[in-house]
Amino acid sequence: MGFLARERQVAPPGWNRWLVPPAALAIHLSIGQAYAWSVFKTPLEKSLGITGTQSALPFQLGIVMLGLSAAVLGTTVERRGPRWAMLMSLIAFCSGLLISAAGVWAGQYWVVVLGYGLVGGIGLGIGYISPVSTLIKWFPDRPGMATGIAIMGFGGGALIASPWSTSMLTAFGATTSGIGKAFLVHGIAYAVFMSVGVLLIRLPSREFTAEKVALLKDKPKANVGFNVSANNAIKTPQFWLLWVVLCFNVTAGIGILEKAAPMLVDFFKESSTPVAATAATGFVALLSAANMAGRFVWSSTSDIVGRKNIYRLYLGVGALLYLVLLTAGSTSTPLFVIAAMVILSFYGAGFATVPAYLRDLFGTYQVGAIHGRLLTAWSVAGVLGPLIVNAIADAGKKAGHVGPDLYATSFYIMISLLVVGFVANELIRPVDPKFHEPEAAGETGKPSPKPDDEATVAKWNEAEAAESADKEDAEGVVKK
Amino acid sequence: MSSPQESRSSTLLLAGAWLWVGLPLAYGLYRLFLNAAKLFV
Numbered sequence: 001m002g003f004l005a006r007e008r009q010v011a012p013p014g015w016n017r018w019l020v021p022p023a024a025l026a027i028h029l030s031i032g033q034a035y036a037w038s039v040f041k042t043p044l045e046k047s048l049g050i051t052g053t054q055s056a057l058p059f060q061l062g063i064v065m066l067g068l069s070a071a072v073l074g075t076t077v078e079r080r081g082p083r084w085a086m087l088m089s090l091i092a093f094c095s096g097l098l099i100s101a102a103g104v105w106a107g108q109y110w111v112v113v114l115g116y117g118l119v120g121g122i123g124l125g126i127g128y129i130s131p132v133s134t135l136i137k138w139f140p141d142r143p144g145m146a147t148g149i150a151i152m153g154f155g156g157g158a159l160i161a162s163p164w165s166t167s168m169l170t171a172f173g174a175t176t177s178g179i180g181k182a183f184l185v186h187g188i189a190y191a192v193f194m195s196v197g198v199l200l201i202r203l204p205s206r207e208f209t210a211e212k213v214a215l216l217k218d219k220p221k222a223n224v225g226f227n228v229s230a231n232n233a234i235k236t237p238q239f240w241l242l243w244v245v246l247c248f249n250v251t252a253g254i255g256i257l258e259k260a261a262p263m264l265v266d267f268f269k270e271s272s273t274p275v276a277a278t279a280a281t282g283f284v285a286l287l288s289a290a291n292m293a294g295r296f297v298w299s300s301t302s303d304i305v306g307r308k309n310i311y312r313l314y315l316g317v318g319a320l321l322y323l324v325l326l327t328a329g330s331t332s333t334p335l336f337v338i339a340a341m342v343i344l345s346f347y348g349a350g351f352a353t354v355p356a357y358l359r360d361l362f363g364t365y366q367v368g369a370i371h372g373r374l375l376t377a378w379s380v381a382g383v384l385g386p387l388i389v390n391a392i393a394d395a396g397k398k399a400g401h402v403g404p405d406l407y408a409t410s411f412y413i414m415i416s417l418l419v420v421g422f423v424a425n426e427l428i429r430p431v432d433p434k435f436h437e438p439e440a441a442g443e444t445g446k447p448s449p450k451p452d453d454e455a456t457v458a459k460w461n462e463a464e465a466a467e468s469a470d471k472e473d474a475e476g477v478v479k480k
Numbered sequence: 481m482s483s484p485q486e487s488r489s490s491t492l493l494l495a496g497a498w499l500w501v502g503l504p505l506a507y508g509l510y511r512l513f514l515n516a517a518k519l520f521v
Contacts, residue, residue, distance in 0.1 A: 016490060022497035029501060153501070159508030196500050282519030285512050337519070 006081040011202035017138040019200050024131030024150035026197030027086050030190045031093055031127040032157015034062055034120075039165040040182075043174035048109050058100070058116035065121025067379030070129050074372025075230055077126060082134040082201045089127030090194040096120020097187035105180040128154065128375070131197075132355045133368035137204050140364075141215040143356040144307070148299030151352040155292040226436040227363030233370045236431050238361050241424045246354055247377035247384070248421035249314055252322070253347020254385025255414040256340050257291075259393060259407075260284045264337075267330045267404050275333065283337060287344045294345025299352035307357040311425045314346040314353075319418035326411045330404045351378075361431055388413055 002008060037059035044055045077085040099115025131150050139146035168185060172178035204212070233239050256263065261280035268275045275283075302310035321339045329336045354374065359367045389410045396406040 014486070014490070016494055019494060019497050022501045025501040025505075029504060153505075156505050156508055159512050160504045163508070163511040193500075193504075196497070200497055279519045282516050285515035286519060289509075289512055289516060 004080070004084045004087065006079075006084075006203070009081045009083045009201070009203045011205040011208065013205065013207050015202055015205065015208075017204075017208070020131070020135055020138045020202065021146065021149045023082075023086075023197040023200035023202075024135055025153040025156075026194055026200070027089060027127045027130060028150050028153030029157045029160060030194045031089065031124050032154040033161035033165075033186070033190065034059060034066075034124055035155075035158035036161035036165055037062075037116075039162055039169065040179065043169055043179050044104070044109075044112070046174065047176045047179060048104070048107060048112075050109055054109065058113050058120075061113060061117025062096075062121035062124055063382055064379055065118060066124040066128060067375050069122045069125030070372035070375045071125075072372075073122075073126055074129060074369030075366065077129055077372070078133060078230075078366050078369045081203060082130050083198055085126050085130035086194065086198045086201055089123045089130055090191055090198060091123070093120050093123025093127060094187045094191040094194070096123060097183050097190065101180045101183035101187065104176050104183060107176060125372070125375075127194075129368050129372045131201065132371050133364060133366075134201060134203060136355060136359050136364055136367055138208070140212055142300070142303045143359050144302040144310075144353055145296075145300035147355040148296045148349075148352040151299070151355075152292055152295035152348075154351075155288070155295055155348055159288060159292070224360060224363045226431075226433070227365035228361075228370075228431055228435050229437060230366040230369035230373060232435045233358075233362050233366070234373055236435055238428050238431050239370070239374070241428050242354065242357060242361070243374055243377045244424040245311060245315070245421045245428075246350060246374060247381045248417040248424075249311075249318070249350035250347065250378055250381035251385040251388070252318055252414045252418050252421075253291075253344060253350070254381060255389050255410060256343055257287065257347070258386045258389045260287055260340070263407060264333075266402070266406055267336060268333060270403050271330060273333060283340075286337065286341055290341035290344040291348040294348040295352035298345060298349030299356065302353045302356060307353060307360050308425060308428065310349070310353055311357070312422065314350055315418045315422040315425060318343055318346045319415045319422065322411050322415045322418065326404075326408060326415075361428070363437075365437060 037056075041052070041055040044050060045052060096116050096119040099119060100112045103109070103111025103115055132147055135146040135150055136143045165182065165186070168182045169178060172181045228236070261277070261284050264275050264280045264283045265277060298310060298314070321343050324339050325336065325343075329339065355367065355371050358370050358374065362370055389407075392410040392413075393406050396409070
């Protein structure tokens with residue numbers, strides 16, 4: 001297919017690299033809608049007569065599918081290129097919304113689960129990893145900042161979708177007909193919005209390879225002189241240590257995010273300045289802002305201070321801030337709010353910085369695919385975090401605990417997880433050269449005979465040829 | 481060297497692309513800060 005061929009995705013001469021972040025944002029701002037699913041929950045419960053647990057299922061399945069499809073389809077995304085990946089994401093995500101519209105109109109709850117959760121979830125996974133390796137290739141001097149912009153978009157998507165979907169449901173009505181119309185408009189509007197990303201995304205050209213040498217001239221440390229394939233990466237301890245780092249950092253953030261509003265109210269219930277429930281919704285909004293800002297600010301900072309150091313900050317200072325909440329959180333509302341905001345900024349930043357960390361450890365060759373596999377840590381944390389906080393708070397209530405005591409045990413667990421994550425980060429060393437790919441064209445900082453993408457295509461062709469030869473061997477058709 | 485016309489269309493494309501994503505994001509942030517203000521009221 002001409003338009004989607006990898007060769008056709010290469011930028012023409014003079015293509016401005018600052019067009020790549022808006023292309024990535026067009027995708028991430030759209031798929032970030034998933035985090036605004038809660039807007040549809042109550043209307044769906046009332047119109048379809050389902051329970052709260054049932055209405056949460058499309059979102060939960062969507063997040064599970066995000067992790068699974070990113071892990072399974074990561075190498076295909078790398079091979080086919082970002083334009084193909086973004087188009088597939090557009091088709092899957094928007095089809096999911098349209099199928100949900102049909103499901104609601106027909107009064108079939110399971111159609112919504114399969115449409116939004118299964119089909120749409122595949123779109124989330126492909127879309128999430130689609131721009132990552134392309135951004136890293138265009139911004140070898142600032143990979144943290146580049147991926148920070150895109151992944152900030154995923155957080156920003158909910159900020160846009162939440163008020164927009166609410167207004168739509170108010171206009172159309174929270175009936176099956178109104179919800180169906182809202183899903184239909186979402187599907188069409190997101191298809192138009194995402195298509196700009198599909199049209200704008202480009203892979204670096206031959207011309208840019210020469211420019212890259214100049215960009216990296218003053219930043220010798222920013223250069224990675226080797227590549228590790230996705231299959232080899234998961235055999236290294238570095239991948240699994242980083243998996244633990246991401247999983248525990250995310251779990252610690254979810255620890256606050258999951259119960260933010262009731263937590264603030266409970267902490268100051270017995271004090272002279274109790275917090276009203278409306279004020280607590282403002283607190284949740286501030287946490288969202290911190291989560292989003294952290295993705296850009298801290299990830300960009302990692303380009304200056306280094307990836308290992310920035311994770312020391314997220315995990316080490318994160319643990320200390322949890323301790324501050326435990327010991328002094330109930331003494332002052334501003335102190336509580338600021339500490340929680342910084343913890344949430346570290347939570348978002350953990351997501352945003354990890355692609356650049358992977359690039360430092362494994363090179364750019366299959367960084368998108370490796371990132372996809374690492375996202376399984378997110379799926380685990382997504383179950384672990386809420387489970388810990390809710391189970392402990394419920395048990396605390398049954399035992400008659402009130403105020404900050406309700407959260408003390410879960411905070412201690414979060415501190416322990418962050419400390420384990422800190423130790424895992426300390427144990428990360430450069431990858432053993434035995435895992436390196438034989439050649440790393442375009443990544444050594446020296447002028448390469450082939451530009452980045454030609455080298456990548458050549459590598460893919462070699463890998464595919466080797467793979468098919470192995471398959472034929474196994475089937476006994478061709479003997480080596 | 482690109483011609484002034486090419487340079488102008490390149491700048492327009494860049495501005496358009498950033499506005500395409502920037503305007504919805506600005507709307508989202510505006511609504512977020514309206515909500516956040518409730519904490520201080």
